[in-house]
Amino acid sequence: MSKALTCFKAYDIRGELNSQLDEEVAYRIGYAFATELAAKTVVVGGDVRLTSAPLKLALTAGLIDGGAKVTDIGMAGTEEIYFATKHLGVDGGIEVTASHNPINYNGMKLVKAQSVPISGDTGLNAIKEAAEKLSDAFVAERMAFYTNDQTPDPDAFFNGKAHIDSAKLVASDQYVQKDCMEAYVEHMLSYVNLANFTPLKIVVNAGNGAAGKALDAIEARLQQNGVPLEFVKVHHQPDGTFPNGIPNPLLPENRADTAEAVVNNNADFGIAWDGDFDRCFLFDAKGQFIEGYYIVGLLAQAFLDKEPAAKIIYDPRLCWNTEDIVSNAGGIPIKCKTGHAFIKERMRKEDAVYGGEMSAHHYFRDFAYCDSGMIPWLLVAELVCTRQQSLEKMVEARIAAFPSSGEINSKLKDADAALARVTETYLPLAKAHEDIDGLGLEFGNWRFNLRKSNTEPVIRLNVESKADIPLMEQKTAELLAMIRDE
Template structure:
């Protein structure tokens, strides 16, 4: 079958519905998944996108036609889907395009929790099977479909992560971007009455009528950042539409970077489990390894991407892992990422501290000056790396090449890498002063954008 080659990504299958992904793609993905994994039963879930019901039905048609049984968990968040796969010890397929614009959709495939199919481990196999029309034979008896309302069990799992009775009263604005987390928070917080939640855009709506889904984009969290101080809230929480990432605003309206959140949560976990390993991504601020080491932990960097972080966590028996993009991974949650779990852990951290979050951030921002991730489109990544090496390698004190290029110069450092998911070159810079960071950020960016 002819299929758009660009839909096969590093971590999922994803594209524009009606242009790159069609209902017949769903049928084919189901059949090919059955051939690659040869499962007896598969968990199937979907997000709230307009095209998700049609792709859901097509996927189930493909799977059942070759004899695979289905446990259909319906409309769920990605972390709820991971929970279902982990609980049943089954592979699964989630129909979602995460935080992509509304016209996109796709398939996120679990081999065995915590491992997903990725570009070099399963997705290319599925691509070849679809292109060659090499599917399992049609079964004499189609697979059966049963449904499972997984939310009550997921809520109990989340409530087991912290002692909710010890959480301090807080007023929190929560923006779920008309994605999948709103219904979960509504149910979860019935069990934590001392938390006053102010809901923003809790109704799942695949047209995303209020703002686009990615909270890393400043315009998508602007309203939350304005409302938190105006409404005298303690915190603001933002989630992406499929619910596998978590973002936080302090009471002043300041956005908490993923680096600093990783550093703070790492200290929290090391109090619970002294000496443990923590995995962080190569782009991270030095705040992350510094605070891990200060708390007596083992700080281990890894290349960007959930496949690498999860594998390293399991290999090192790490208790926690974090990425600057708001993905947080927990040994207590099957080494998977979740949006709801870090929310609970952060509330627990703050409930046990004499400091507020803004005070913690004030301390970090006196020492660590970070650029945040800056993207550049339309440049040749290979040419960028060659030029970066030529200019900066002679003065670098340390060079790390596990994910693009990381160069450490003493009082500043940077990482330049090609995106795994988009045609972009990404830059992160950190320095010991705001002035130096801005100077070096602009300098390296000029090199990148000349290519």
């Protein structure tokens, strides 16, 4: 190949359509995945983006030519691929998704057998190199064999027209389509006791992404079992044009529709998902967004109620609330570097029942140590019912005990210089110091974590205190002034 593939990132594949990622690149990735992993069976799926189906077909052609038999589970969220990879006992799985990225992007998330993640040093770099080494002539010949349009129109591809003829994939006898939804729903509901549920009204916002289909299947099973959960659905139908904007509830400007629906419908709480629903975001009965940090604590409590002395993994950006809950419940808190590859690896090593990040990624031992956007809200709903306490009340108590700044990003000319300024000033005063992920310093009744971005000149600050909001706010302002003093 004449140029390097720039769509390969540290943990997944993401790129701008036609310039970094197109059907030819997808073919290369599929071929390289199959050959590098010696994968004989692979499951594939794709989110609702118009370009996901065309990319998935090209990926499948590459997988087949690389020696793999492919099972296509259709339009699916990333966690459905995680589930199907383990459930079907295949050698690997690939989800075509750009999650919350802009409309002119797409990408892929890749796992090995048993849904073990593939990142840079665990196979992704090798797949990249193998994909680049494929000769242009070979790729052109094979793409021509599978294509139904000898002069592909990039604009047609961008609008969802596949150039790969799916009939030729079927004719290869190496391609089957399979629905795993029934088994997936059964597994999701295994995390809760349906008898524990009392009547709840829940707003659900799929953002026109892939979550709506899965939620409908879960709802149908709940109704069959007489579970009294009522769902108010917002932007529910999958639509790859995203008429209500790219689903990314992490952005404050994308929360209003969910918050308003909660208030207007007098709901008990609200849920919003990103495009491939591997993250879920929660809102209380007042429509207030709940920071992911406090959800980690709630989920840790939910598991420790059922499995005392279990191990809980959490990231070091904000941690006192989680440590307090886990320790008081008799569990074992284990701090781990931020990032799904690190969390999953540590969970496997420790056989931890649950791992959580403040970014709304939640990982579960019985879900192949993978993240899910459906399991968290089910556990929270059960907790609301069993404790007979609103989500708002449960979270209010924890925020009061351990108020936090949330993650504050600062784009700088020199992030290293800012980190050096803060280290020089605060390290001599600290009572405890850690470098698990960035700079973590404790000062008795307050602490902070400061870490650089790996991909941009940005530095990320998190501050928390022990039951002292003014102190937390004062120290946050103090640190930000120093960080931004360039």
